[in-house]
Each structure stands twice: as C-alpha cells, then as structure tokens.
Amino acid sequence: MSTQLQPAPTLLSKKQKKLLSDPIGDNNPITIQVLGICSALAITTQLRTSLVMAISVIFVVACSNVAISLIRKGIPERIRMIVQLMVVAGLVVLVDQFLKAFAYDISRQLSVYIGLIITNCIVMGRLEAFALSNRPWDAFLDGIGNGIGYGAILMVVAFFRELFGAGTLFGYQVVPQAFYDAGYRNNGIMLTPSAAMFLIGIIIWIHRARKPKLIDIS
Amino acid sequence: MHSNKYTVVYASVLTAIVGASLAIAVGGLKPRQERNALMANRRAILQTVMEVNPQTLEADYQSLVTERVFDLGGKEVSGVEAFSLNLKDEARKPNAQQRLPLFVFSRDGVKRYIVPMQGAGLWGPIGAYLALEADLSTIYGVAFSQEKETPGLGAEIDRPFFEDRYKGKKIYNDGATLEPVAVLRGSGNNTAAMPHAVDGLTGATITLNGVSRMFRDELSRYDRIFATLRQTQ
Numbered sequence: 001m002s003t004q005l006q007p008a009p010t011l012l013s014k015k016q017k018k019l020l021s022d023p024i025g026d027n028n029p030i031t032i033q034v035l036g037i038c039s040a041l042a043i044t045t046q047l048r049t050s051l052v053m054a055i056s057v058i059f060v061v062a063c064s065n066v067a068i069s070l071i072r073k074g075i076p077e078r079i080r081m082i083v084q085l086m087v088v089a090g091l092v093v094l095v096d097q098f099l100k101a102f103a104y105d106i107s108r109q110l111s112v113y114i115g116l117i118i119t120n121c122i123v124m125g126r127l128e129a130f131a132l133s134n135r136p137w138d139a140f141l142d143g144i145g146n147g148i149g150y151g152a153i154l155m156v157v158a159f160f161r162e163l164f165g166a167g168t169l170f171g172y173q174v175v176p177q178a179f180y181d182a183g184y185r186n187n188g189i190m191l192t193p194s195a196a197m198f199l200i201g202i203i204i205w206i207h208r209a210r211k212p213k214l215i216d217i218s
Numbered sequence: 219m220h221s222n223k224y225t226v227v228y229a230s231v232l233t234a235i236v237g238a239s240l241a242i243a244v245g246g247l248k249p250r251q252e253r254n255a256l257m258a259n260r261r262a263i264l265q266t267v268m269e270v271n272p273q274t275l276e277a278d279y280q281s282l283v284t285e286r287v288f289d290l291g292g293k294e295v296s297g298v299e300a301f302s303l304n305l306k307d308e309a310r311k312p313n314a315q316q317r318l319p320l321f322v323f324s325r326d327g328v329k330r331y332i333v334p335m336q337g338a339g340l341w342g343p344i345g346a347y348l349a350l351e352a353d354l355s356t357i358y359g360v361a362f363s364q365e366k367e368t369p370g371l372g373a374e375i376d377r378p379f380f381e382d383r384y385k386g387k388k389i390y391n392d393g394a395t396l397e398p399v400a401v402l403r404g405s406g407n408n409t410a411a412m413p414h415a416v417d418g419l420t421g422a423t424i425t426l427n428g429v430s431r432m433f434r435d436e437l438s439r440y441d442r443i444f445a446t447l448r449q450t451q
Contacts (some may be wrong), residue, residue, distance in 0.1 A: 001393035064389070069271055074228065075227040076220040076224060076228050076229075077219065077220065077227075078219075078220070078224055078225060079228075079229055082229070083228075083232060084228075086232060086236055087236070089236075090239070090240055093240055093242065093244075094243055097244055097247050097251070098243075098247065100247070100251045100254065101247040101250040101251045101254065102250070103252075103253070104257075104258060105258075108258075111366075112366075113364060153261040
C-alpha cells in the first residue's frame with residue numbers, strides 16, 4: 001500500500017518515507033495508539049460515509065499540521081493548545097460547509113461526526129507530538145500518513161459492516177438475491193457500533209499476532 | 219516566555235484571520251447549501267407519493283406539485299412562498315397571522331395532499347411529510363426525518379419499515395372529527411383493526427410520544443383547512 005502513495009523517491013528521504021508509512025502500519029493511530037475510536041465506531045456502517053470521513057480527516061490532519069508547523073516558532077507557549085484548537089476548528093468548519101454544499105446527502109448522514117473531528121485525538125495528538133517541533137513538509141507527510149492510517153482502518157471495518165450488515169458495497173448490491181431466497185439474512189449486529197468494536201479488536205489481534213514486537217508498546 | 223501583550227495581540231490577530239476566512243467561505247457556499255436543502259425537501263415531499271428519479275426530480279416537482287398556503291381559518295393566502303415559511307416560527311405567531319403550507323400533488327386525476335409537520339423527539343427536532351389521499355383522512359404515505367435520535371432506537375422512525383405502518387391509517391373518525399394516528403407503547407401490538415394507531419418501537423417511547431404529539435398538534439391546526447378543501451373539491 002505504501003509504495004503507491006509515495007511520490008518520486010528524490011522528493012522523500014528515508015526518514016520522510018517512514019513518516020508516511022509508519023502510521024499506516026506499525027504506529028497506526030487506531031490499532032496501536034487507539035485514538036479516534038469514537039468516530040471509527042459510529043460512521044463505519046457504510047463505505048461511502050467512511051470514505052468521506054477518511055478524506056475529511058486526512059485533509060484536516062495534514063492542513064492543521066502544516067499550519068501549526070508554519071507558525072510554530074511564533075505561538076505563545078501559554079496559549080499553545082488554544083491556538084491549535086482554533087486552527088483545527090476552523091478547518092473542520094470549512095470541511096463541514098463544503099460537504100453541505102457539495103455532498104449534501106452524505107453530510108446529513110455524517111451529521112455531527114464531521115464537527116467532532118475537532119475532538120478527534122489523532123488531530124491534536126499529531127499537532128502536539130509532531131507539528132510543533134518539525135518543518136512544514138515533514139509535518140504534511142506525517143499528517144497524510146496518520147490520516148491514511150486512520151482512513152484505512154475505517155475502510156476495512158466499513159467493508160465488513162456494509163457487506164454483512166446490508167449486503168452491499170458502496171451502496172451496490174453484492175449479495176445476490178438467490179442467497180436471500182435461500183434463507184440468508186443480513187446481520188443486524190453489523191449495523192450497531194458494537195460490531196465495529198469487535199472488528200477493530202480482531203484487526204488489532206491479527207496485527208499484533210503477526211508482529212509480536214508491537215505487543216505491549218502502547 | 220512571550221510577553222502578555224504579545225500573547226493578546228497574537229490571539230486577536232489569529233482570531234481575526236480564522237474568523238474572516240470562515241465568514242468568506244460560509245458566505246460563498248450559502249446559496250449552494252440552501253439549494254441543496256430545498257431540493258432535499260422537494261425530494262422528501264415527492265417520495266411520500268411516488269418513486270423519485272433524481273434526474274427528473276426538479277421537473278417532476280414543478281409539473282406535479284402545487285404549493286399552496288392557507289391561514290388557520292382555511293382561507294387560501296396568495297403571495298407567500300410555501301418554503302419560506304418556518305413552521306416553528308409560524309406556530310408562535312398569533313392565530314390570525316399564522317400561515318400554513320400545503321403541497322398538492324396531482325397526476326392523471328389522482329390527488330394527494332402533503333402536510334409538512336414539525337415536532338420534538340428525545341434529543342432534537344423531528345419532522346415529517348404526511349401524504350393524505352383525496353378524502354383528506356386516509357394516509358397514503360409518510361416520510362419522517364430526525365437528526366439526533368438514538369441510533370437503533372428513536373432514529374428508526376425514518377426507516378421504511380416504520381413509515382410503512384402508517385399506510386392506510388386514518389386521521390379522521392367516522393363522525394368526521396379529527397383523531398390523529400397515535401403510536402402505541404412497545405412493539406408487537408396488533409393494530410390491524412385500529413385505524414388510528416400504529417405499532418411502536420421498544421426503547422423509543424419518548425421519541426414516539428413526540429411523533430404522536432406532532433401528529434395531534436400539527437393536524438389540529440390543519441383541521442379547518444381540510445374542512446374547506448373537502449367542501450370545494
């Protein structure tokens with residue numbers, strides 16, 4: 001996955017490649033740091049809403065990382081968090097307004113969860129841990145990487161929930177009618193947040209089982 | 219450590235920049251958003267009475283639906299846009315000034331009357347478009363909307379399985395007095411022989427009480443309008 005995402009090698013040093021790839025795998029914000037779980041449970045009933053949510057978070061993390069990194073030397077230490085919050089809130093309101101104008105149905109479905117990106121720990125976490133002490137380009141890569149790491153888990157969870165919960169993928173029917181005629185039923189639990197909890201748990205389990213060094217680091 | 223003055227100036231300038239850019243963005247996007255909301259309303263109205271094709275939504279609405287506005291006494295009022303009325307604001311006005319929108323759908327000689335309704339659920343506002351048959355009593359279809367009801371419980375009201383329970387129910391009894399549909403407590407009630415009741419949802423009692431109240435309050439305001447329409451038909 002990470003190889004497709006990287007621009008020409010000359011653009012990125014080895015360290016910068018790691019900034020992109022780490023949060024997608026070994027330092028994933030959801031499965032390793034267990035951040036951003038709230039929205040991951042809430043909006044993953046469908047692939048479409050998850051994709052929009054993922055893109056929104058990628059945009060907000062990357063842009064706020066760059067913005068904070070650009071002004072990092074001028075931010076008064078005492079109001080550091082408030083400044084971060086203001087930049088994040090501004091960006092989130094922008095995303096919310098854009099969705100209302102260009103993807104009205106999806107913005108209705110995501111309802112409060114776009115607004116709640118403001119409180120998504122991934123965003124503030126990256127600002128505090130990375131953007132405040134790194135250059136804008138690095139901060140941008142870090143933001144993109146973490147956003148994708150979050151989004152990738154969202155998509156995986158949504159894939160299973162939509163497939164087994166509604167028999168569709170991206171709204172298209174994939175479970176054939178013959179299955180239903182033969183007695184197959186959509187799984188109602190998949191539509192509830194508890195299913196997402198189980199799925200994320202299973203992902204974390206598989207992830208750590210395959211890479212034992214990840215156990216007990218978080 | 220930065221000085222107090224620096225901190226205050228920094229905060230003010232940042233606030234001004236963020237505030238100004240948001241104001242520009244919100245102002246620029248507003249016309250599109252309002253159009254989206256209008257189209258969503260029109261779609262919700264049409265969906266209560268027919269299969270909606272998104273491509274022809276606008277044309278269908280223009281040709282099939284007439285927007286009418288009445289006062290509480292049942293007299294038609296001209297010169298008022300149906301969609302410009304805010305139902306909540308209207309309900310607060312003195313009776314003589316209230317204006318109520320009604321959407322009339324007619325195709326191939328079949329008429330349906332669509333009543334917009336607004337009420338309160340458990341966590342936030344709920345709304346509905348109620349489509350009545352030409353007798354102004356039998357429910358042809360209903361489309362609920364909710365924003366903040368509990369997912370899996372109260373939020374189920376906008377699902378087709380719940381909306382379908384209203385089909386064929388009546389809002390007037392045999393004596394032609396208003397008897398709006400009420401939602402029964404709990405689920406599993408057999409309502410086949412009850413024209414003024416629908417089965418409820420376990421765990422969603424407060425939301426559904428809000429639905430019943432909305433039917434009672436909003437339809438009583440339309441009582442005189444229905445009476446006038448029945449006479450003039």
